Amino acid sequence: MIMSRIEAPRDEDDAAAAVTGTLVDRLRAGLPAGSVLTDPDVTASYAHDMASFCPAGAPAVVVLPRTVEEVQHVMRTATALRVPVVPQGARTGLSGAANATDGCVVLSLTKMDRILEINPVDRVAVVEPGVVNATLSRAVDAHGLYYPPDPSSWEMCTIGGNIGTASGGLCCVKYGVTAEYVLGLDVVLADGRLMSTGRRTAKGVAGYDLTRLFVGSEGSLGIVVRAVLALRPKPPAQLVLAAEFASASAACDAICRIMEGGHVPSLLELMDRTTVKAVNDLAHMGLPETTEALLLAAFDTTDPAADLAAVGALCEAAGATQVVPAEDAAESELLLQARRLSLTALEAVKGTTMIDDVCVPRSRLGEMLEGVDRIAAKYGLTIGVCAHAGDGNTHPTVCFDALDPDESRRARESFDEIMALGLELDGTITGEHGVGVLKKEWLAREIGPVGLEMQRAVKQVFDPLGILNPGKLF
Amino acid sequence: MIMSRIEAPRDEDDAAAAVTGTLVDRLRAGLPAGSVLTDPDVTASYAHDMASFCPAGAPAVVVLPRTVEEVQHVMRTATALRVPVVPQGARTGLSGAANATDGCVVLSLTKMDRILEINPVDRVAVVEPGVVNATLSRAVDAHGLYYPPDPSSWEMCTIGGNIGTASGGLCCVKYGVTAEYVLGLDVVLADGRLMSTGRRTAKGVAGYDLTRLFVGSEGSLGIVVRAVLALRPKPPAQLVLAAEFASASAACDAICRIMEGGHVPSLLELMDRTTVKAVNDLAHMGLPETTEALLLAAFDTTDPAADLAAVGALCEAAGATQVVPAEDAAESELLLQARRLSLTALEAVKGTTMIDDVCVPRSRLGEMLEGVDRIAAKYGLTIGVCAHAGDGNTHPTVCFDALDPDESRRARESFDEIMALGLELDGTITGEHGVGVLKKEWLAREIGPVGLEMQRAVKQVFDPLGILNPGKLF
Structure with missing residues (x-):
């Protein structure tokens, strides 16, 4: 870390202020007024993305360039002064990859929006x-x-x-x-x-x-x-089917039959009972709470009703207790809304969540869901699972009270155990959310020492001074 | 180059033989009998791939490992002795990327075929x-x-x-x-x-x-x-349509209409008059020689006939002189055979070809084909064009007599001029054949000095001694 935190003792503060002063002056020399933000209340609002439990530092300055040349100026300045740069978009990430480090330049690209x-x-x-x-x-x-x-x-x-x-x-x-x-x-x-x-x-x-x-x-x-x-x-509008199952393993069996049968759904999502109940509690959508697993399948083909009929039959063969194809786009949209609300709804359960992102081969999805159940029981926690089931990409979401230190500890431990399970099942620790700071130690476990060494060497090629988003990934 | 050519003067030969001796002994220590080939007549047959005009050296030895451990042994040996290694598959490549360098180990992976x-x-x-x-x-x-x-x-x-x-x-x-x-x-x-x-x-x-x-x-x-x-x-079997055009630009107009219309053909290929005639001469397929451009479109959808009807109408709107949808799989296969024979047929025209592989944005395909015509006229050469037209990926194929030095020179110059044209049209020098040794100087022109520096630095990370297929790409 090159500069100390804003909250540091007085004399360190003075030194930091001097460096920051030079940095800000240099940045302003190549950026228009209003593109360089230094008010600590404002810069603090750029400190982190949407991941829980990821450390974030205090940026020295936030810049909002509008042109390629302005970005080049920022990077030339950062290189000259050896100051870390944290690039940011909308900070909706879920791994802390956009979190600031102390004394960094936050480089927000949001104004380059053409x-x-x-x-x-x-x-x-x-x-x-x-x-x-x-x-x-x-x-x-x-x-x-x-x-x-x-x-x-x-x-x-x-x-x-x-x-x-x-x-x-x-x-x-x-x-x-x-x-x-x-x-x-x-x-x-x-x-x-x-x-x-x-x-x-x-x-x-x-x-x-x-x-x-x-x-x-x-x-x-x-x-x-x-x-x-x-x-x-643009494909035709998709039509959605909902299928209820008395067990997660029956739902996973249906998924395997659908994929093995050569179908190409435009969406194949799974919500477990915890998730369904959470969505009902939040949005009163009247989803069937007696189901252990709700599977949503969609097709955007020229004859989606025919595809849904075939997939519905496979769900029934796998033991679905009820299969309900949507009749039109409006009904389909309602089902998708329920799915999209899942994470927000699970967050409401106990105030805080840790969202995992383990992707396994879809043939092992059943083992994954069973394992998450076991882990939830072991730690005495509520873990809701929604999943991009057709991809084997699960989001086991640990619900906990962040004010309860013991529950928080158990949440963190179960979160890690879920990743270990994913690796055991030939999966990956992250299907789509990334590594950031949240899963740094786990990246090394997944890719091994040789892979890690090569990744670090590639980083060194592009960022020999280590100023680009330091402390992320590895 | 570490070792001299087989044809080198006597004393260099002796030194080379000594190094080769050590190399071969070490390789044999970790590979089964029969997996290490040293007979010069045999190793010479591994010297090059199918590209014309690419230099190839004489391998010191050819190895045919059957396991990962054997490959590891080969690479450890090569690293210890600083000997270049040229990996090979079936050597059907068209850029010289699999060509041997003098004194190298040819590492053929053909026996690892499970x-x-x-x-x-x-x-x-x-x-x-x-x-x-x-x-x-x-x-x-x-x-x-x-x-x-x-x-x-x-x-x-x-x-x-x-x-x-x-x-x-x-x-x-x-x-x-x-x-x-x-x-x-x-x-x-x-x-x-x-x-x-x-x-x-x-x-x-x-x-x-x-x-x-x-x-x-x-x-x-x-x-x-x-x-x-x-x-x-596995998709349904595809059905093919052939459309004839009185000009290449009309065919390109049809291609633009098809893609702009949101169609997703499983194949969209173009053969110019030279190519059509060459295929007829070779295989007597009775293709229409009066056409300036023959477009083949195919669909592997659930109702390919309907898709072909829509695309056929677009071809007619663009000025097609004749549109003939295949009636069944057999007729479709015949049309595809004609396309697949194109390069062989063009090779028969004058004995030798240089096959270019320029890919342009499909909206600029018309300009590309016009330009190739201009280049052919300028150099007084026959250049047949077949193209993966839906991708904008053209294979302008320069036909020439390799025994005629002046024609060979003109062939090489026109080949280069075609790449320059591709870059002018926002395209790339290689859509699918690769750089190898054939287009080394052109890679630098396409990606520029910064890109080249970074690519070289990445190479350095994985191959610090420069023993992996040296002299290829850059």
Whole structure:
């Protein structure tokens, strides 16, 4: 850490203030008035993202550049003064990857929010990083196009943040994650130089795929200032089916039958009884509380009713107690709303949650859910599970009272035990939320010492001074 | 270069023989009899891939390991003796990326050819690198599954080679390239250590995406010894339509209308008049020689005839002189055969070809084809164009007599001018064939000095001694 905390003793404060003074003066020399924020009350509001239990420091300054040149100025200044830089989008992340470190420059990309191009023939969009996901989705929709990645925070989160985290969403089971849609990037490197990666063509293999290296790198390799994104033609509206099961394992059996049967649902989500009850308590949606697992399947094909009928039959064969296909788009939307409310609803259960993000091979989803049940019982905790079930991506959500130290300790321990279980089942500690500060120790466990050494060496190539989002990932 | 060529003067020969002797002895200590080939006539047959005009050296030895441990032994030996290693699959590549360098160890992965797992629920296959693409495709087909990447050489080329080159094929316009199907890798590093990257789950964002870094790295970062590949459910059989146009620009207009109209063909290929005539001359297929451009479109949807009708109407609107939908799978297959024969047929025109691989945004395909015509006229050459038109990926193929020095020079110049044109049109010098030795100077032009510096630094991380496929890419 280069500078001390705001709350540090007086003489350290003076030294820090002097450094900060130089830093701020230098930043202001290349940024317009109003783009450099130093009021501690304001900068403090940029300290962290939406992850629980992740340490966050106090930024020395927040900058809000509007051009590539301004970002270059920020990085040149940070390099010259050896000051850490924490890039941020909308700070909706769930791993602390956007959390400030003491004395850092918070580099918020939210003002670089222009959609530069939408091209229906090439099926690409060219955007700045601060464009909000929903804004882009609506803009391309107007051209008959579709930008699939849809994290739950899509009304707030930015494309730059999505790229940093390699975000997923509800549609991934059919359409894949953010990574699949990033064709090319303009990146400002740690030293302020500008580099272009990738392409705007449908295909291209010229040199190493540095584009994909930046996707999911959590701001630790460079600052994305422009992205070329692939688009798809807009699919027909999806139709949703809800199936109730008397056990989670029956629901998982249905999922296996659906995928083994060659179906390609546009959504295949699971909510356990705890989650269903939490959503009812919050929003009075009248979901069936007697069910142990509620499965939602959707198709956006030309004949979704036929696909739902086939999948409904498979659910029944797997022991579904009730199968209810939505009759129209409005009914479908209601079911999706219930799913989207899950995390908020679980948060209301005991005030605080830790949301895990373990992804396992879908053939092992049943073992995963059983294991989470065991862990909840062992620690005497409420753990609700909602899952992108078609991807095997579970979000076991530990509900606890943060004011109860013992319960908090048990919450943390169960959270870790869930990740250990995921690794045992050939899974990963993070399907879509990223590593950030929340899962740093676990990254090493997942990828092993050789992988870790190579990842660190790659980091060193792009950030030899270690100023880009230090303390994240590893 | 560490060792001299076989054809070198006597005393250098002696020194080389001594080094080779040590190398071969050490390799034999960890490899079974028959896995280490030193007969110069035999090793010479491993000297190059299928690219024209790419220099190739004489290997000191060829090794054919069958296990991960044997590959590790080879790399440890090569590191200890500082000997270059050239990894090879079936050597069907078109950029010289698999060409030997003088005194190298050729590391052929063709004997590591086991399919280790096919899992229809998880929709993954786990394979060794030497598995032939067609062998895998047929094996997964038997499970109702589909491995899309289908380079023209699919009956011969290996999955390891496909991964090294990030191969494409005819299906990419709907299903993407090899990179989209590689979930995880086991890689033997230059020093013989084993590293796992990625995952076998549908999603995962734990750390940097090193998997994608290896895909398309042309054997320059490590040796892929095992791959987890994503599979799709087998789609319905595709139905093909042929449309004739009086000009290439009318055909390109049709392509733009098709893509802008939101259609998702499973194939969208273009053959120019030169190519059509060459195929007729070779195979007497009775293709319409009066056409300036023949467009093939296919759909593998549930109602392909309806899709073909819609696309046929768009072709007519763009000025197609004739639109002929295939009536069944057999007729469709015949049209695809014509397309697959294109390169072989063009090779027969004057004995030798240089196959370019420029990919442009599909909205600029018309400009690309016009430009190639101009270049052909300027150099007085026959240049046939077949193209994965839906992707904007053109293969302008320069036909020439290699025994005519002036024509050979003009061929090389026109080949380069085609790449320059591609870059002017916002394209890439290689859509799917890779850089190898053929396009080394052009890679630098495409990615610029900063990109090149970073790519070299990444190479340095994984191969500090520079022994992995040296002289390729940059």
